[in-house]
Amino acid sequence: MDGRNRWEGDLSRTWESLKEDEEGRLGVVGRRQQSRAGQEQEAAVRRNMIRYLYLVVDMSHSMGMRDFRPSRAGATQQLLKDFATRFFTQNPLSNLGVICTHDGVAEKLTDLSGNPRAHAEALSQKFTTSGEASLQNALEVACSLLKGIPDYGNREVLVVFSSLTSRDPADIFATIDKLRKHKIRVSVIHLAAEVHVMRSLVDKTGGSFGVARDFQHVKSLLMEHLVPPATPPQTDPDAEMVLMGFPSRIQQADAVLGYDSGAPAFLSVAFECPRCGTRTSELPSTCVVCTLPLISSPHLAQSYHHLSPLGVFHTSDEETASPCAGCGVDGPSERVVCGKCRGKFCLDCERFLQESLHNCPRCLELAGQC
Structure with missing residues (x-):
């Protein structure tokens, strides 16, 4: 087929898609159940963003x-x-x-x-x-x-x-x-x-x-x-302020000496450290001169989703698939339901919400109407 022997191919674990129900009958586990099994988030879990x-x-x-x-x-x-x-x-x-x-x-x-x-x-x-x-x-x-x-x-x-x-x-x-x-x-x-x-x-x-x-x-x-590991419940760390800098973006016609990946370089577009004025090529980074962590507000907001994870999605029991609340496609594919707003999503959209967006658009839409 592809120049390989049969024993060199990928192992097909067909038995892993079978599961016994409450009545003792074997059934095929859906793609969504296999991919999302064991990924339910615990409530009120403390995590460290740094x-x-x-x-x-x-x-x-x-x-x-x-x-x-x-x-x-x-x-x-x-x-x-x-x-x-x-x-x-x-x-x-x-x-x-x-x-x-x-x-x-x-x-x-x-x-x-x-x-x-x-x-x-x-x-x-x-x-x-x-x-x-x-x-x-x-x-x-x-x-x-x-x-x-x-x-x-x-x-x-x-x-x-x-x-x-x-x-x-x-x-x-x-x-x-x-x-x-x-x-x-x-x-x-x-x-x-x-x-x-x-x-x-x-x-x-x-x-x-x-x-x-x-x-x-x-x-x-x-x-x-x-995902950052959960902090053990018996651990009660003292609150501590972490000093960070939010640099401004500077663009000039003439290149100015700065740092690119820690090495000196001439930069026409750079981010200026608010403490010492040293310029760097990218964010997030650490100022080479004063060691101040440099970030932007989107980076800080992006880290927040670990502290308030997206809710659990459940498999829909409806026999007729309704249009996906994310992409709007109406098809026979399996649907999952948001546990908060009851919006129905296809498996691809649910994976995108869980891994990239970290927000339910239907929940945000309903919150905006209030």
Whole structure:
């Protein structure tokens, strides 16, 4: 068919679409039920809008295995590039960094920053896999970089691991205790199996653990980390004011010296820091001179949707599909109903509302009529 053997094709898990009802009969689960299962938002959950996340990527020889196409390394690189872009779309006030481990050492690819372009360029370079991974060295590097983060920010590490072994120089459980002391939350996505030391790591630091079944499952596990983790109910942090700057946009005929991705550059269109007057090429960013976080009001509003998530949508029981309240298309496709305004939407519109718009247009329309 496409030059591959039959056993090299994607696994078709047809049994996963079957579900037993209350009367013991098997039925096919709809696309909407599979995609939205387990995604209902809890009520009154406290979340931190400012996150400091380090991605730890395994680049050992095990990433060269071809159970993922074209290989584990190639599939992971593609998914992490998409994750970095989506991360800053969903969390514009947050910072991201990348650490890789191979040949028993850990290497920092990118610093913590709010510049998605720098991370995309680093993740676009070809992944060279060699030697064995060292989980402890990667965690030590992440801990040394995150322990100085202010208390108002979430300190997080997301490990994407492939190897079943780790070449560590000392006691990794001492490193786990250090992470717990500095309140660093570690989550793990493993591409092969559940490993005891990693399960202990996430349990002690309050993270999550997932074992990927296939390419799409890796993607769904990564997308779960786009939403800021819920603050534990027993935690009662003191309110703290975070100083941020809202720069003005300046456009001149003659280019003026400023900074582009942290490097000096001549800019004709730039954003001027309200504190020191230094110019930068993009927002959000951090002023190179006075280290003031620079954002715009849309970025602040975009982060707010995590604190007031869109309500749960339910499957419509009507046999005749009514026009979609979003796109207006009238067809036989399945409909879902907003739990607040009872507006009916098709599956594509519901996915767009949940992942991008974060608002129900029917609810906004009714609110405007009041």
